[in-house]
Structure formats: C-alpha cells, structure tokens
Amino acid sequence: MNTADLAIVIAVARSWLGTPYHDQASLRGVGCDCxxxxxxxxxxxxxxxPFPIPPYSRDWGETGPREVLADGARRMMLELDPSEAGPGALILFRMMPRAIAKHVxxxxxxxTLLHAYERLGVIEEPLTTAWRRRIAFAFLFPAR
Structure with a gap:
C-alpha cells in the first residue's frame, strides 16, 4: 500500500488547530472530536x-472487548508497530489500562502530538511519557 506524504498529513492536521471540541463533529474551524x-x-x-461512522456514545470505549477503532483503521490504513511510528502517523491511545483504545x-x-481534547479543542502538545505509555496502535494514511 502506498502511503500519503507525511509532510502533507502534518500540514493538514495543523490546519485544524484551534477547532473547538464537539462530540461526533468533523468540521475544521467549527467543531470536532478526536x-x-x-x-x-x-x-x-x-x-x-470509505464508510459512514455510526453514532457513538461518550462512554463507548468503556464497554465491550472489541478494538473498534483499530479494527476500522486496519480496513483502510497501513498498520505499524507503535515503536516505529513517526511524524505523520495516526496513533490510537488506551486511556485506561486494559481498556480498548478510544483516543486518536x-x-x-x-x-509532539496533535489531537482534539475535550474542553480544549484541537491542540498540539508534547508527547509526554504519560501519552507514550498509552499508545496502543499506529497507522499511516494511504495515498490518494
């Protein structure tokens, strides 16, 4: 699978900086969740x-054993070992030990990490040890 230009992925991601946090939204400058x-x-x-995202509840990641985000990403992206992920990679995080990955x-x-965070919106911040410890999966966007 050919992958997208990582510099373009980063530039597009940064164009979302400052977008307010809004559950289930996906409009740059208007609102989005992770x-x-x-x-x-x-x-x-x-x-x-490639497919519609069904509505989801705020607590969807606290229930069920299935890695919903990772399974969906595998259908359309190139999976990497998280230790090999670099700038431009999509990262999935487990917010609690033994929970499914539910943050992107x-x-x-x-x-550095760019993400949509509740109450803060889309921010870029240091990839601290606490964030690194939560990384569960990594993927690359495919080429157009």
Missing part, C-alpha cells in the same frame, strides 16, 4: 470517507 479530526484529515489527504491523535514531530 475521531472527527482523523476523519477530516482523511478527507483532505486521501479523499471521501497525529504525531507531528518526534515528541
């Missing part, structure tokens, strides 16, 4: 979304 951010980047870098971000540098 999945909506990834969906918006997909649309700009790859093209139309984009690595923008070797030590």
């Amino acid at each position: 999945l909506g951010l990834a969906r918006g980047i997909w649309r700009e870098v790859v093209g139309p979304e 971000g984009i690595l923008t540098g070797p030590d």
Whole structure:
C-alpha cells in the first residue's frame, strides 16, 4: 500500500488547530472530536470517507472487548508497530489500562502530538511519557 506524504498529513492536521471540541463533529474551524479530526484529515489527504461512522456514545470505549477503532483503521490504513511510528502517523491511545483504545491523535514531530481534547479543542502538545505509555496502535494514511 502506498502511503500519503507525511509532510502533507502534518500540514493538514495543523490546519485544524484551534477547532473547538464537539462530540461526533468533523468540521475544521467549527467543531470536532478526536475521531472527527482523523476523519477530516482523511478527507483532505486521501479523499471521501470509505464508510459512514455510526453514532457513538461518550462512554463507548468503556464497554465491550472489541478494538473498534483499530479494527476500522486496519480496513483502510497501513498498520505499524507503535515503536516505529513517526511524524505523520495516526496513533490510537488506551486511556485506561486494559481498556480498548478510544483516543486518536497525529504525531507531528518526534515528541509532539496533535489531537482534539475535550474542553480544549484541537491542540498540539508534547508527547509526554504519560501519552507514550498509552499508545496502543499506529497507522499511516494511504495515498490518494
């Protein structure tokens, strides 16, 4: 699978900075959640979304054993070992030990992360040890 230009992925991701947080939204400058951010980047870098995202509740990640986000990403992206992920990679995080991965971000540098965070909107911040410890999966966007 050919992958998208990582510099373009990062530039598109940064164009979402300052977008307010809004559950289930995916409109740059208007509102998005972490999945909506990834969906918006997909649309700009790859093209139309390959399938609709069903409505989801705020607590969806606290229930069920299935890795919903990772399974969906595997259907359309190139999976990497998280230790090999670099700038431009889509990262999935486990927010609690033994929970399923339910948070999404984009690595923008070797030590920086861009993501949509509740109450803060789309921000870029250091990829701290606490964030690194939560990384569960990594993927690359395919080429258009």
